[in-house]
Amino acid sequence: MKNFNLKSYHVRGMNAETEAEKLAINQELKDLYNSLSEEDKKDFNEQLQTFLVKEMAAIKSVYDATKSDDLN
DSSP states (O other): OOOOOHHHHHHHHHHOSSHHHHHHHHHHHHHHHHHSOHHHHHHHHHHHHHHHHHHHHHHHHHHHHHHTTOOO
16 A cells, blocks of 8 residues: 555645645645556545544644643
């Protein structure tokens, strides 16, 4: 199974200085996906789902902490 390092795309997108740079990063990711075999696309999708769930959980944790004023 390939490791697609989705976090690197996410961080680059967050740190992009312009909308054009964000679009270029998204296009790079789309091009990567389109170049994959069907088996690799399945792995990519599974890794993407796992990554998104982890990121949403982290965001929820921070959000919940701010609601309870417990930032540690």
